[in-house]
Amino acid sequence: MIEIAPALVPLLVTLPLLGAAIALIAGRHRKTQVVVSVTTLTAVLAIAAVLLYVVDVGDQPIAVSVGGWPIPFGIVLYVDRLAALLVVVSSVVLLAVLLFSVGQGAADGDDDTPVSIFHPSYLILGAGIFNAFIAGDLFNLYVGFEILLVASYVLITLGSTESRIRTGVVYIVVSLVSSILFLAAIAMIYGALGTVNMVQISERMGELPQETQLILHLMLLLAFSIKAAVFPLSFWLPDSYPTAPAPVTAVFAGLLTKVGVYAIIRTETELFLDNDVNQLLMWVALATMIVGVLGAVAQAELKRILSFTLVSHIGYMIFGLAIATPAAIGATIYYMIHHIVVQTTLFLAVGLVERRAGSTSILRVKGLMKAAPVIAVLYFIPAINLGGLPPFSGFIGKFALFDAAAQVGTPIMMVLMVGGILTSLLTLYALMRAWNLSFWREDEDSAETEARISYLGAAPAAGVETERRVIPKIMTAATTGMVAITVALTIFAGPLYDVCTRIGEALLQPVSLTQLEDDAQGTEKAP
Amino acid sequence: MNVSLVLIIVMAVLFACGVYAMLERSLTRVLIGFLLLGNATNLLLLIVMGEPGVAPFFGAAASVDDMSDPLPQALTLTAIVITFAVSAFLLALIYRSWQLGQADTVTDDEADLEVRERGPEDEDTMDVETEIEHTDDDATTDFVGTDTAPITILGARDFAGLRDDAPVDRPDQDRREKPDQHDGGDDA
Numbered sequence: 035m036i037e038i039a040p041a042l043v044p045l046l047v048t049l050p051l052l053g054a055a056i057a058l059i060a061g062r063h064r065k066t067q068v069v070v071s072v073t074t075l076t077a078v079l080a081i082a083a084v085l086l087y088v089v090d091v092g093d094q095p096i097a098v099s100v101g102g103w104p105i106p107f108g109i110v111l112y113v114d115r116l117a118a119l120l121v122v123v124s125s126v127v128l129l130a131v132l133l134f135s136v137g138q139g140a141a142d143g144d145d146d147t148p149v150s151i152f153h154p155s156y157l158i159l160g161a162g163i164f165n166a167f168i169a170g171d172l173f174n175l176y177v178g179f180e181i182l183l184v185a186s187y188v189l190i191t192l193g194s195t196e197s198r199i200r201t202g203v204v205y206i207v208v209s210l211v212s213s214i215l216f217l218a219a220i221a222m223i224y225g226a227l228g229t230v231n232m233v234q235i236s237e238r239m240g241e242l243p244q245e246t247q248l249i250l251h252l253m254l255l256l257a258f259s260i261k262a263a264v265f266p267l268s269f270w271l272p273d274s275y276p277t278a279p280a281p282v283t284a285v286f287a288g289l290l291t292k293v294g295v296y297a298i299i300r301t302e303t304e305l306f307l308d309n310d311v312n313q314l315l316m317w318v319a320l321a322t323m324i325v326g327v328l329g330a331v332a333q334a335e336l337k338r339i340l341s342f343t344l345v346s347h348i349g350y351m352i353f354g355l356a357i358a359t360p361a362a363i364g365a366t367i368y369y370m371i372h373h374i375v376v377q378t379t380l381f382l383a384v385g386l387v388e389r390r391a392g393s394t395s396i397l398r399v400k401g402l403m404k405a406a407p408v409i410a411v412l413y414f415i416p417a418i419n420l421g422g423l424p425p426f427s428g429f430i431g432k433f434a435l436f437d438a439a440a441q442v443g444t445p446i447m448m449v450l451m452v453g454g455i456l457t458s459l460l461t462l463y464a465l466m467r468a469w470n471l472s473f474w475r476e477d478e479d480s481a482e483t484e485a486r487i488s489y490l491g492a493a494p495a496a497g498v499e500t501e502r503r504v505i506p507k508i509m510t511a512a513t514t515g516m517v518a519i520t521v522a523l524t525i526f527a528g529p530l531y532d533v534c535t536r537i538g539e540a541l542l543q544p545v546s547l548t549q550l551e552d553d554a555q556g557t558e559k560a561p
Numbered sequence: 562m563n564v565s566l567v568l569i570i571v572m573a574v575l576f577a578c579g580v581y582a583m584l585e586r587s588l589t590r591v592l593i594g595f596l597l598l599g600n601a602t603n604l605l606l607l608i609v610m611g612e613p614g615v616a617p618f619f620g621a622a623a624s625v626d627d628m629s630d631p632l633p634q635a636l637t638l639t640a641i642v643i644t645f646a647v648s649a650f651l652l653a654l655i656y657r658s659w660q661l662g663q664a665d666t667v668t669d670d671e672a673d674l675e676v677r678e679r680g681p682e683d684e685d686t687m688d689v690e691t692e693i694e695h696t697d698d699d700a701t702t703d704f705v706g707t708d709t710a711p712i713t714i715l716g717a718r719d720f721a722g723l724r725d726d727a728p729v730d731r732p733d734q735d736r737r738e739k740p741d742q743h744d745g746g747d748d749a
Contacts, residue, residue, distance in 0.1 A: 107632075173636055180643045187650055196661045199654065203588065203667050206654070210595050210647065211583070217602045217640055224633065225609030276672065334683065338672060397683050 039088040042081045043098045043111050046121060046168060049074055049081075050161035054154040061150035068136050071153045075132060075160065079125040086118035090533060097170065097553035105551050106231050110170030112550070116367065116537045117167045120296060123371050124167070127288050127378050128160050130516050134382055135281035137508030138389075151188065159185035159285070166293050170550075172220050173230045175297065179216065179261070183209050186290060189282045190274065197277045205274035212260035219253035226250065233550045236304050247309040254301050255311070262294025264352055265322035268345045272329065275344075276337035276394075280385025283337065287344050288378030292370055295351050302355050303363065303541040313446075315356035320450055323349030323457040330464040336384045336394040339468060340377070343420060343461050347373055350457075353450055354435050362438035364538030368531055369431035372523055376416045376428065379516040383413040386513060387472065389505055396468045401477025409505075410473050412513050417469060419520055421462030427523040432458060434531070564608050572608065575601035588655045588665040592648065599644035606637045 053074030060066040089095060095114035099105055113121075135152070162182025169175040187209075191202035224230055226246060227238045239247060256267075263271040271291070275283050302315075326346025333339045351373070354366030384394055386409045391399040403410050419426035436454065439447040523530065575597050582594030610633040617628040659665050 173639070177639065177643075180647075184643075184646060184650065187647075191654065191657075194657050197671070199658050199661060200668055200671075203654065203658070206651070207583070207591055207595075207667075211598075213643075214595075214598045214602050218605055220636070221602065221605040221609050221633075224606075224636075230632070230636075273673065332676060334676070334679065335672060 039085060040096050040098050042085060043096060043113055043168065044100065045081055046078055046085075046164040047161050049078055050157045050164065054157035054161070057153040057157060058150075061154075064139070067150075067153040071132055071157055072129070072136075074157060075125055075129045078160070078164065079122065079129060082118060082121040082125055085113055086115070086122050089113060089115055089118050090536075095553050097550050099554055105554055106229060106234050106547060109174050110231060110550070110554075111168045111174075112170030112232075112553075113168050114537075114540065115533060116296075116299070116541065119367070119371070119533060119537070120167050120292075121164055123374055124163050124289050124292075125160070126519065127374060127516075128156075128163075128285060130512050130519075131281045131285045131288075131378065131382065132156065133515075134284070134385070134509050134512035135279075137506040137512065138279075138281065138385070152192065155185045155188040155192075156285075158182075159189065163289055163293055167296060170233070171231045172223065172235070175232075175300075176213075176216055176220060179293070179297075180213060182290065182293065183213065186286065190278045190286070192279055192282060201274045201277045204270050208260060208270040212257050215253065215260070216257035219250065219257055222253065223250050231547075232300065232304055233545045233547055236307065236545050237547055239306060240308055244309060247306060248311070251301070251306045251309050251311060254305070255298065258294050258297040258301060259318075260294075261291070262298055262352075263291050263345050263348055264298075264318060265325050265345070265349070268322065268326065268348070271345055272333075272338055272341040275341045276335065280381065280388060284378045284381035284385065287340065287381050288374045291344065291348060292374050295348065295370060298352070299355060299363070299366070299541070302358070304545060307542070307544060310358065312356045312358055315352055316446055316450055319349045319352035319356055320453045321349075322346065322352060323453055327457045327460040327464065331460055333464075334395055334397050336387060336396060336399075336468055336472070337381070339396075339464050340380055340384060343464065344377055346457055346461065347377070347420070350432065350435060350454060353454065354438070357435075357438050357442055357447070358542075359438055359442065360538040360542050361441065361535065362435065362538070363541055364531070364535040365431065365434035365438050367537050368427075368434060368527075368534040371530070371534075372419075372427040372431045372520075375516065375523060376420050376520050379416040379513065379520055380413070380420060382509075382513045382516055383409065383416065386412065386505060386509060389509070391472075396471040399472040400475045401473075403473040405477070408510060412510075412517055413473070414469065415517050416520055417465040418462070419524075421465055422458040423462070425524060427520065427527060428458075430524065430527050430531070563612055568604060568608050572601050572604040575604065586666045588651075588658060588667065591667075592651045592655060595651065596644070596648060599640070599648075603637045603640055603644075606633045606640065609633055 053070050057067045057070045060070065085096065095112060097105075097113075098111045100109040100111060103109070135156075139152070159182050162178050162180070162185060164178075165181060166175055166178030169178050187202065187206050190205055191198050220230060223235060226242060227235055229235055229238065242250075260267045260270075275286055278286065302310075323346050326342050326344075326349060330339045330342035330346060333342060351366050351370055354362045354369060386406075387399065387402065388394045390406050390409055391402060393399055415426075419428045422428040422432045432454065436451050439451050579594045579597030579599075579601055582590045582597060585591060585594070610630045614627045614629045617631045655665050
């Protein structure tokens with residue numbers, strides 16, 4: 035199994051791209067498209083699981099030089115534990131959301147989501163995400179970002195209704211600016227160091243004066259912070275995510291910002307190990323947490339509440355990075371995985387609410403507890419998980435973060451811990467208020483409506499049925515599966531956390547080009 | 562590394578113009594701004610290439626020092642292709658935006674406005690225990706009511722060939738909501 039592992043690495047990107055092409059050709063046959071997308075993502079999941087096993091057990095990252103160019107010159111795909119773990123998690127999420135959207139699409143027909151373009155764009159989005167995770171040089175990371183961004187432009191304006199165009203424009207323009215900043219930063223790094231290979235950049239960075247390093251560092255951070263929605267560059271997110279179709283919002287919320295966070299992790303650990311801006315990151319993290327969650331408290335619309343909590347919880351990851359000890363990096367990665375899964379699950383649950391109640395405004399939706407107990411459970415578990423109540427993974431992640439911060443023990447750490455606890459409580463408050471209003475509040479109208487229906491006879495009953503549509507079993511099943519995964523993150527927290535700790539330790543080690551060549555040599559010995 | 566001052570000045574001007582154009586609300590200007598920024602960044606990539614020389618892989622160069630650095634050229638080519646694809650998408654988006662609203666401006670987010678205009682009853686529903694003072698509700702920082710200059714085709718509404726008859730997702734609803742915008746087109 036170890037021998038064939040390097041050959042599997044490029045498949046993570048090529049398989050989804052190939053699948054997208056087939057899905058595009060089969061645009062008129064929805065069933066073929068579904069089969070192609072599900073097969074592709076399952077295959078990617080299997081490959082990623084194999085790679086994670088090989089990398090973790092073999093304790094050696096896999097480097098593949100694409101096209102056989104010698105290492106610092108060609109494109110390098112680099113799979114270490116972090117990349118493999120994130121590819122596994124994101125392919126699970128992509129697969130679950132795909133099943134959810136299949137259920138939704140099969141029940142809805144074509145009215146809001148033109149199916150022929152959804153599957154190809156979705157697979158290309160996946161290819162971009164996987165490419166970004168396994169990129170070994172900055173420019174390939176840029177290309178990965180562009181692939182996923184262009185696919186996301188299509189997905190966020192799906193159906194091109196007026197509201198989606200309006201909000202999509204904001205998202206697209208902001209993303210364009212961040213891409214240009216990223217490209218300019220790459221150009222300047224190449225001008226300063228003569229390479230775009232991340233390992234080589236890391237090796238040569240020490241030779242530059244600290245001021246030059248700081249400029250390059252901040253430019254990259256700026257570009258990635260827009261993508262990761264770090265305050266004050268997060269304004270675009272709550273405006274643009276909620277109007278997209280429920281499955282699209284779910285996958286964007288779970289994965290796209292995390293690709294930005296992943297890039298920040300690489301920047302902070304691998305590229306600029308000696309040049310630290312941790313003080314800045316700490317204040318930024320505090321502001322992201324507090325401002326984000328205050329936004330969530332002010333909202334009355336479930337999808338927007340969730341978008342604001344998404345922004346807010348990015349702050350925890352930045353906080354973990356700013357502590358910059360191996361334990362803290364490990365905690366950050368555990369928290370990131372927890373957040374990918376939980377945030378996606380919550381958005382899927384809200385998708386179910388929207389379908390059942392016809393709205394996501396907590397002022398309008400009432401009495402769901404009685405009307406739809408299954409949805410209530412599917413919302414409640416991830417909600418208290420995100421709020422950080424024990425024994426769920428949100429609590430474990432936050433506890434690990436605070437533990438790492440307490441070990442450093444400086445006053446600013448204490449301030450950040452207080453901020454983190456406050457954010458956690460306010461998140462819980464915002465989500466539980468939504469729970470009280472939408473699920474627990476008695477629906478006074480329902481009795482009246484029923485009386486009216488019985489008075490008017492059989493015909494209006496059909497009208498009420500169309501308003502509150504039936505939820506296909508596969509949508510509920512996909513959401514239930516995701517909830518089960520959030521619970522599994524808690525149950526298997528031990529082994530997962532061990533992997534995260536090993537990642538944290540490895541990331542803070544200085545890397546060298548010879549080591550990278552060795553990793554690739556290990557691959558070339560294979561037949 | 563010696564670089565051309567002219568190229569740097571051109572790049573700076575392109576960046577400045579691009580940023581200025583991108584700050585507009587009109588999408589067409591945003592597109593122009595994006596193109597300028599994209600080209601400025603491509604120029605930056607060429608600038609970091611250093612001094613131009615003989616083509617690499619060609620064999621005519623006496624030493625490595627006489628060759629051009631091929632990598633930034635490869636990066637620039639990739640960047641150009643990406644810019645091209647994104648511009649095509651933006652153009653389609655602008656066309657669609659114009660189709661829907663007869664204008665290409667970026668409008669305020671409706672949900673944001675909704676939060677600001679939320680009445681006291683709703684606030685009470687959301688949080689029964691707190692009394693909220695509504696003193697500063699009129700002070701806003703966004704652009705509601707500010708005049709903007711959208712790029713519209715002159716006389717589009719009087720021109721018989723340009724009619725907004727492209728398929729709209731919910732045509733009936735749209736037309737009911739905005740009778741004023743469709744009157745001109747229908748008359749023509």
